[in-house]
Amino acid sequence: MDAARLFVGLPLPPVLRDGLAALRRVLEPLSPVPCAWTRPGEWHLTLKFLGDTPLERIPSLKAALEGVAWEAFTLRPGGAGTFPERGAPRVLWAGLALGGPECAALARAVKQALAPLGFAPEARAFAAHLTVARAKGAAPSAAWRPALEALEAARWEAVRMERMVLWRSYAAGRGAVSVGPVRHGAVGGGGTQGVVPGVGAGSAGGSRPPGPRHVPLWEGGAPG
Numbered sequence: 001m002d003a004a005r006l007f008v009g010l011p012l013p014p015v016l017r018d019g020l021a022a023l024r025r026v027l028e029p030l031s032p033v034p035c036a037w038t039r040p041g042e043w044h045l046t047l048k049f050l051g052d053t054p055l056e057r058i059p060s061l062k063a064a065l066e067g068v069a070w071e072a073f074t075l076r077p078g079g080a081g082t083f084p085e086r087g088a089p090r091v092l093w094a095g096l097a098l099g100g101p102e103c104a105a106l107a108r109a110v111k112q113a114l115a116p117l118g119f120a121p122e123a124r125a126f127a128a129h130l131t132v133a134r135a136k137g138a139a140p141s142a143a144w145r146p147a148l149e150a151l152e153a154a155r156w157e158a159v160r161m162e163r164m165v166l167w168r169s170y171a172a173g174r175g176a177v178s179v180g181p182v183r184h185g186a187v188g189g190g191g192t193q194g195v196v197p198g199v200g201a202g203s204a205g206g207s208r209p210p211g212p213r214h215v216p217l218w219e220g221g222a223p224g
Contacts, residue, residue, distance in 0.1 A: 004058075005169045006050040006217070008065065008110050010103070012043045012130070013159050016077065020132070023154055027092075030147040033137035035092070042214050045075075045130055047107045047164070050119055057117070058166075062218045064113045065166060070106050072222040075099030076158040077130055080151035088138040093129040094151060098158055103128040106164070166218040 017040040024037050053061070078097025082089030096103065107126045115121070132151065 002055045003052045004055055005171075006053045006058075006061070006166060007046055007169060008048045008050065008114075008164065008166050009044040009046045010075075010106075010161055011163055011165055012045070015157050016159060017041060017043050019154070019156060023132075023151070026150050027132070027147050030150055031092075031133065031135075032139035032143035032147075033135050035133035035135055037133045038131055039213070043130065044165075044167075044214070045103060045128060047103070047126075048110050048114065048119070049122070050114070058217060060117055061114070061166060064117060065110070065164065065218060066220055068106075068109050068113050068164070068220075070109060070164070070222050072160055072162040073099055073102035074158050075103070075161045077154070077156040080132075080148050080154075081129070082141065082144055082148070088135070089141055089144050090135050091131055092133040092135070092144070092147060092151070093131050094154070094156075096128050096130075097156075099161065100128045102161075110164075162222050164220050164222075165216045167214040168217055170213050170215070 020038065020043050021040040024040075028035070028037070050061075075096060076098040077094045079095035081093055081095060083091040083093065104126055107128075111119075111121055
């Protein structure tokens with residue numbers, strides 16, 4: 001059965017992506033271990049990870065997401081932290097100074113909309129965050145303090161969040177991409193017929209395209 005690794009999230013506008021690119025130049029020398037840094041062009045906030053999903057379920061996912069009621073809101077990054085809370089940190093993240101409750105409410109709405117389709121809720125409670133880097137090695141929490149302080153000191157602009165996206169995610173280091181048609185929503189609702197990279201034959205997770213690791217399959221705007 002052909003499947004794709006999917007997740008639902010909020011794309012971040014260029015002003016924040018540009019800020020992340022500049023911040024990496026500050027953070028990389030301060031990181032105690034080599035890291036896989038989030039590509040600025042693919043920076044997003046994950047609302048729900050769906051995992052490996054049969055391709056034939058994409059139309060029902062699209063329909064369910066189009067039924068989610070939400071309003072545009074203001075988001076501004078702020079603060080920083082690492083996951084997990086105990087042991088060697090594996091993820092460096094930026095928190096939210098504005099928009100955290102709205103993201104949590106939207107994540108709940110997405111979870112409720114997809115539950116009838118058989119997507120189980122995550123075991124962990126939703127924690128709105130923006131992944132900045134993933135550690136490739138182990139270092140104690142104290143060694144991350146310089147990077148955390150620099151990330152906490154970053155100043156971010158407030159932005160309007162008006163779009164929600166269903167993405168297909170590709171693992172790094174894979175081969176050519178397969179291509180096929182899928183119906184996907186346009187901003188403001190409705191659907192259009194489009195050819196979306198990566199929606200065709202392939203194994204779970206799919207082959208990585210030569211460009212982005214995350215390919216949008218559907219996009220919807222906040223009603224009203």
